[in-house]
Amino acid sequence: DTGVSQDPRHKITKRGQNVTFRCDPISEHNRLYWYRQTLGQGPEFLTYFQNEAQLEKSRLLSDRFSAERPKGSFSTLEIQRTEQGDSAMYLCASSLSSRPTSSGEQFFGPGTRLTVL
Amino acid sequence: AQSVTQLGSHVSVSEGALVLLRCNYSSSVPPYLFWYVQYPNQGLQLLLKYTTGATLVKGINGFEAEFKKSETSFHLTKPSAHMSDAAEYFCAVSRGGATNKLIFGTGTLLAVQP
Numbered sequence: 001d002t003g004v005s006q007d008p009r010h011k012i013t014k015r016g017q018n019v020t021f022r023c024d025p026i027s028e029h030n031r032l033y034w035y036r037q038t039l040g041q042g043p044e045f046l047t048y049f050q051n052e053a054q055l056e057k058s059r060l061l062s063d064r065f066s067a068e069r070p071k072g073s074f075s076t077l078e079i080q081r082t083e084q085g086d087s088a089m090y091l092c093a094s095s096l097s098s099r100p101t102s103s104g105e106q107f108f109g110p111g112t113r114l115t116v117l
Numbered sequence: 118a119q120s121v122t123q124l125g126s127h128v129s130v131s132e133g134a135l136v137l138l139r140c141n142y143s144s145s146v147p148p149y150l151f152w153y154v155q156y157p158n159q160g161l162q163l164l165l166k167y168t169t170g171a172t173l174v175k176g177i178n179g180f181e182a183e184f185k186k187s188e189t190s191f192h193l194t195k196p197s198a199h200m201s202d203a204a205e206y207f208c209a210v211s212r213g214g215a216t217n218k219l220i221f222g223t224g225t226l227l228a229v230q231p
Contacts (some may be wrong), residue, residue: 042224095217110158
């Protein structure tokens with residue numbers, strides 16, 4: 001088990017371009033989360049998957065953002081028509097929760113740092 | 118709604134001194150509480166968590182935290198700071214359940230002076 005991995009680690013793009021990030025969770029973890037962290041702030045929740053189903057989305061997730069988790073394994077986060085305000089670290093986390101009330105520990109990946117010029 | 122307040126965005130201690138990082142939370146339901154550490158350009162690593170049971174929680178690297186419901190606090194302590202403890206520390210709260218999303222504080226950057 002190599003932990004949560006994210007690709008790429010760094011992405012520089014021009015305003016208006018589309019970008020896509022990938023997250024590979026710990027194998028057999030059924031829950032996957034995306035968070036965004038801006039400079040000087042704590043991570044903010046974006047969205048959450050239980051297996052392949054996207055069950056919750058934050059109001060931070062505008063229409064330009066879309067996330068998928070096909071087959072309940074890896075996940076992708078796409079940002080269309082990027083804006084300078086999208087510059088941030090995008091963190092992925094996964095957990096194994098067998099019960100609805102479980103407090104399953106979330107394991108975080110190293111993050112993808114996005115810079116929009 | 119849940120929220121977390123971390124008092125002190127920067128804390129500096131001498132090597133060997135006590136580390137105290139403060140966290141207060143707001144939650145309408147019994148909370149789950151967490152402390153994470155983040156080293157530069159890395160993801161977050163869990164230090165410790167409180168869910169139920171014993172209110173004094175011991176974590177990795179000699180850290181511990183005490184859940185005080187009456188004070189709505191979950192302060193992080195370590196008796197003796199080490200240079201390797203220099204990092205950013207985040208307190209987080211969740212309500213468990215179907216989502217279990219984490220609500221983070223703004224973080225405290227710990228500096229350890231030789």
